[in-house]
Amino acid sequence: MAERVWTIQELLTWTTDFFRTRGMETPRLDAEVLLAAVLGRDRMYLYVHFDEPLEPAELATFRGYVKERGAHVPMAYILGRREFMGLSFRVTRDTLIPRPDTEILAQFAVDTLCARAEAGAGELRFADIGTGTGAIALSVLHHTEGTRADAVDISPAAAAVAAENAAELGLTERIEVLTGDLTAPLLGRSYAMILSNPPYIPSADVKTLMEDVKAYEPHLALDGGADGLAVYRRLLRDAPDLLTEGGVIAVEVGIHEATDVAALMAAHPRIVRTKTLRDLAGIERVVVGETV
């Protein structure tokens, strides 16, 4: 018996209803984005071709995507990509999905490095610790000149994704991707800036996260120990020693963590000043420390 033919409009209607019953937050949008990806088109195409039927192969791919999304697999893992700072990054289940919130940290780094470059600093080196997809390090490199980065991840699989993104973005010459625990692979090196978005969710809170996050994103990149601050304690004990004079360290923090993280930073003898940056929702999102 011939398979029934599905048009774009019929598929969008069916899939939107299905996603709604599964509790997705943006059922119509997800359906459109997945269908557009299967067809290799943008979403606008769908609206102009409502009556177009899908080829059997396209339908099979779309069904696979819908099944995954229905089970709350994040869109970025289904598509294998996520946009960050205007660039497209490959993401896999070995990497945290870059969040818009983290653009606060990346933009701070871009602005600070650009100001230093204009003030006549020579080549500026920075480190990104717990790089995941490489989104922070690579977007900062892309949006600055005369900068080089060392990017570290404890997960060899994540480091491989960061290296792949570096190659895709044509930045391989300006980045070294290392595998290891926090600053361990960087001992003996020095940096004008150190950046990190470490795992910071308190262990007990991980199970309260959205299904998409807790069931699919790597807990290694999320779980910050009993009080969420375990990784900052180790990072902020060691990382400021790697800063050059006038160096800056900036880390993303979770909700209600800024005061504690600023105190951990200020406890390091080389840190003379700290400040916090807020995100668009007014939440303290980044803590910055400066050396003399």
Ligand code: GLN
């Ligand atoms: N912002 C992420 C979340 O809320 C957590 C990222 C992290 O732990 N660094 O899911």
